[in-house]
Amino acid sequence: MILEHFADTLLTTLLDPRLMLLVVVGVGIGIVLGALPGVSSTMALAILLPVSFGLEPGAAMLFLIAVFMASVYGGSISAILVNIPGTPGAIVTQFDGYPMAQSGRAGHALAYALIASSIGGLIGLTLLITLAPGVVAVAMSFRSPEFAMAAVFGLVLLSFASGGSTFRGILVGLIGLLCGMVGFDALTDVSRFDFGTAALQGGVELVPLTVGIFGLAEVLRNLAARDGALPPVPSIGSMIPPLGSIARLWKTILRGGVVGTFVGAIPAAGSAISVAIAYAQEKRLSRHPERFGKGEPAGIAGPEAANSAGVGGSLVPMMTLGIPGDPITAVLMGALLIHGLRPGPLLFANEPGFVATIYVAVFLAVLLTLVIGFGFMRIIAQVMRVPRALLFTAIALLCVVGSFAIRNSMVDVYVMLFFGVVGYLLYMIRIPPAPLAFGLILGPILEENLRRSLIISGGSWSIFIERPIALALLLLSLAAIVAPLVVPLLRRPSMRPPRDGAP
Amino acid sequence: MHADDASDTIAPGAGSDLLAGGFLFAWAGVGWIGYLTNERLRASLESPSPDPGPALLALIVLWGLTLGGTAVTASGVWRRARGGRLRDGLEDARTHLRPAAFVVTLILLAVLLRPLGFLPAAGVFTACWLYGLTAGARLSLRHAALALLGGVLLPLGLQLVFAGLLLVPLPR
Incomplete structure (x- = not known):
């Protein structure tokens, strides 16, 4: 049935010039922002989220997913041309992409990345369409205790993967939960943490928070960093590599795509892990591992396929369980919530047409990234010459405009500024800011299901250990908390890092 | 030792x-x-x-x-x-001066958006920061002209896209 919806939606979109224009603009902006060092995919999506306010949900998703997909590829452009990955997922692409560009084959490197990224994206989409119904079938058996524990598990896992200490990440997640409680309680109408101010009674909106911590805080980080002019952009040359060399990469791209999808589907695993696995795998399987790091096409194609395929994978937990797999899908989920759509198994049952729109968005974004990438690469490469001052000022203005636009309220602008500063402070004290957004998103899910579970059980907490899936999720959450503390203690002395001053 | x-x-x-x-x-x-x-x-x-x-x-x-x-x-x-210093794990305080100044001007921008309107307030903010980030403390007519141009075009572009095309209201 979903394939029928997919075909219908695809046809409708293709025949609607306004929707097609949105996807084309989204892809163009996504590639450009992804290519700019200092602008991550999350930031790109966060600052463009307000653009979707005036659009209906389907059109908003088409635009945002186009930005998301294209920015994932865009990250590889700066990695190849100037040895600075535009996004974390492109970190491995520079190993072979930059040497290739330095040897006068920048165009070939960009083409390998583009082709692999496109095929990887399609593999990710295919596996998303195939895997999602299975996960939804399992998720349909979830009741309140399972959803409560899934929210806890998501929060712990995402804190674990946000970089830095898991423990501190969880504490920041608790701050997010606290922010999510501001305002009136939906069940009892009791106000919480609003200190009697009308401005806080409506609660903390997700958009100002995400725009603050992923948008403004990143600008502040960049302003704090030492001024470093980007290296000169090399000549791109021909963008058509020998067909034989492309054909030889099919296994590499396929492997990368599969690895990327499955690793991406694990909440919190992230693109940096999938590309590292794909690269290591290609190097291990290669007949010429010594060529890796010196401009080997497989060293670009494998990770790039994994990177793009990860988009499809990361949409699996978000769409089927309502748990964002990473900061980017957290922002995307925020967009869905703004438009009154709650991701989760019921989305598939109640809104199959909308689910198909998301698939169509990924499909069109992949194809148009390929077309625009090949057609306009020389122009896109020039974007890296945009003065950083102009870029950061523009992003800051977008943050202000975007947070105002959600409710036409200056309060949201101040909230955005506040969380921008909070995000920067967290960076200063080496704590990942992303769990703040996860806490805000997962908090209401956790609280609603926690309270409902306790009502069902008559106040007994044993309901969380009597149900096997809830118990498994609880144990996995505990393991994720305890493992980083215990594993170093269990290591053999010879494996431990030397103590201070020890020889 | x-x-x-x-x-x-x-x-x-x-x-x-x-x-x-x-x-x-x-x-x-x-x-x-x-x-x-x-x-x-x-x-x-x-x-x-x-x-x-x-x-x-x-x-x-x-x-x-x-x-x-x-x-x-x-x-x-x-x-x-154990002998760790208070500065350990932290950057030099001077590193944070520019971000702090940026935040202060953004707060000023937010305060002035209603009384001045989006275009003038955002124009002044943009021009000042474009000049500050490109020319620094130097006096440069070229940078000043470019900053002024940016101060006009950037807010105008945002107004056009948000208010004109997407019908998303801007602060007035």
Whole structure:
């Protein structure tokens, strides 16, 4: 049935010039922002989220997913041309992409990345369409205790993967939960943490928070960093590599795509892990591992396929369980919530047409990234010459405009500024800011299901250990908390890092 | 061992641990004030209703933040006792001057958006920062002209896209 919806939606979109224009603009902006060092995919999506306010949900998703997909590829452009990955997922692409560009084959490197990224994206989409119904079938058996524990598990896992200490990440997640409680309680109408101010009674909106911590805080980080002019952009040359060399990469791209999808589907695993696995795998399987790091096409194609395929994978937990797999899908989920759509198994049952729109968005974004990438690469490469001052000022203005636009309220602008500063402070004290957004998103899910579970059980907490899936999720959450503390203690002395001053 | 070597062998992160602990305590403190001064919220715990009430998760979170903040602070104190310096794990304070100035001007921008309107307020903000970030303290007519141009075109472009094309209102 979903394939029928997919075909219908695809046809409708293709025949609607306004929707097609949105996807084309989204892809163009996504590639450009992804290519700019200092602008991550999350930031790109966060600052463009307000653009979707005036659009209906389907059109908003088409635009945002186009930005998301294209920015994932865009990250590889700066990695190849100037040895600075535009996004974390492109970190491995520079190993072979930059040497290739330095040897006068920048165009070939960009083409390998583009082709692999496109095929990887399609593999990710295919596996998303195939895997999602299975996960939804399992998720349909979830009741309140399972959803409560899934929210806890998501929060712990995402804190674990946000970089830095898991423990501190969880504490920041608790701050997010606290922010999510501001305002009136939906069940009892009791106000919480609003200190009697009308401005806080409506609660903390997700958009100002995400725009603050992923948008403004990143600008502040960049302003704090030492001024470093980007290296000169090399000549791109021909963008058509020998067909034989492309054909030889099919296994590499396929492997990368599969690895990327499955690793991406694990909440919190992230693109940096999938590309590292794909690269290591290609190097291990290669007949010429010594060529890796010196401009080997497989060293670009494998990770790039994994990177793009990860988009499809990361949409699996978000769409089927309502748990964002990473900061980017957290922002995307925020967009869905703004438009009154709650991701989760019921989305598939109640809104199959909308689910198909998301698939169509990924499909069109992949194809148009390929077309625009090949057609306009020389122009896109020039974007890296945009003065950083102009870029950061523009992003800051977008943050202000975007947070105002959600409710036409200056309060949201101040909230955005506040969380921008909070995000920067967290960076200063080496704590990942992303769990703040996860806490805000997962908090209401956790609280609603926690309270409902306790009502069902008559106040007994044993309901969380009597149900096997809830118990498994609880144990996995505990393991994720305890493992980083215990594993170093269990290591053999010879494996431990030397103590201070020890020889 | 050379006297200076001590600085190379001390445990890192005392300063960032203490700041992180303080940060967490600040949030916990605000939360506890919000909880303790809210009679209805506290009373919800005693409610005979089967719903555990809106105070349950709030208390779990506040205790988590308090205990977590204590643990992180204790880690900082322990590192400090082992010889860690307060500056360990932190950057030079001067690094933060530019971001701080940027935030102050953004607050000013937010305050002036209503009285001045979007275009003038955003124009001044953009022109000032474009000049400041490109020319620095130097006097440069070329940079000033470019900054002015940016100050006109950037807000105008945003106005066109948001208010004109997407019908998303801007502050007036």
